[in-house]
Amino acid sequence: MTTPTVNESLRHLVDCQTLEYGAVSVDGTTCTDDGCLCDTVSLKVTAGGEQAALTLTSDGTLLDDELRPAQDRWGGVVRAASQAPGFLQGFDALVTQRRIQVLEAMGRLEGSFEVQLPxxxxxxxxxxxxxxxxxxxxxxxxxxxxxxxxxxxxxxxxxxxxxxxxxxxxxxxxxxxxxxxxxxxxxxxxxxxxxxxxxxxxxxxxxxxxxxxxxxxxxxxxxxxxxxxxxxxx
Incomplete structure (x- = not known):
């Protein structure tokens, strides 16, 4: 998973107010490496004056910037943010966008899917x-x-x-x-x-x-x- 400095897929996912973490803001972006098969989303999360770079997989696993399990606090922040209107729709849109990017890069988007073996x-x-x-x-x-x-x-x-x-x-x-x-x-x-x-x-x-x-x-x-x-x- 690579996190580019400039990414056209950058999407603002949510601004919300939470009881435990105060104001929370989350932006998401996808990988743009054509050779990568991931469908994960990189998150920039701000809560309580702190900011963290995280990765959220399509199956809901949250990782830190070194792709290790994220600290419990940030897991709580993201769980709270995910309850706000629009977060899950935005996340799903990024996952779908990434999957389309991968298929297009490999020339496998159009038509019916068929296994291709060299x-x-x-x-x-x-x-x-x-x-x-x-x-x-x-x-x-x-x-x-x-x-x-x-x-x-x-x-x-x-x-x-x-x-x-x-x-x-x-x-x-x-x-x-x-x-x-x-x-x-x-x-x-x-x-x-x-x-x-x-x-x-x-x-x-x-x-x-x-x-x-x-x-x-x-x-x-x-x-x-x-x-x-x-x-x-x-």
Whole structure:
């Protein structure tokens, strides 16, 4: 997250009077770095003669100027300000504006959202016509795999879903991979397709890690696109 000195997205969010903190004034601005995927809002908050530079994420997390959890006092100030008319509408407008900026910078705003994967990230024996992004060898058998995004249009998670199967077999094993790299079993498949058996050989390869990284980018862009254009464009 970068905070430029001049930013056309600067927006005055609220002036209000609070019982605990007195007069409170809040201005907000978005990041303008085209290479950044954030949708956070930088806040300049004034209360009781003091001023603080804070960051408010789209999920409501408040951070200080070093992106650490903000002091309780400033959390109270922002919570009080958020109750004033116009604050949440202004904040939501900045988040939407930032998401549009990100999508436009990456050429992904128009039309329906489709996952885009550079060919160099596809695994060995990838076959896009058969929905296979690569294969992994387990106990002498070569299993196909693909990675799916969350299908729930109302969900904001950043989980990825790894589907593994033996070509010609209808059984599928599905593993959820969280944004911080934790694996969870979503659906059991063949007995040999345990989480340990699958995770080990895949996460050890730089190619698979690069593929995961790009799919995480695609998930963020999908969420932004959905929030800006609506579920019908996904």
């Amino acid at each position: 060919e160099v990230l596809l695994g060995e024996d990838a076959d896009l016509e058969r929905d296979m992004l690569g294969r992994v060898e387990l106990d002498g058998q070569r299993y196909a795999y693909r990675i799916e995004l969350c299908a729930d249009p109302k969900c904001e998670c950043e989980n990825l879903f790894l589907v593994v199967w033996l070509p010609g077999d209808s059984l599928r094993a599905v593993f959820a991979i969280t944004a911080d790299g934790r694996w969870m079993v979503e659906q059991a498949g063949r007995p040999e397709l345990t989480m340990d058996a699958v995770e080990g050989p895949l996460v050890a390869t730089e190619a698979f890690q690069s593929l995961l990284g790009q799919m995480r980018v695609e998930r963020i862009l999908q969420k932004y696109h959905r929030s800006v254009r609506g579920p019908s464009f996904v």
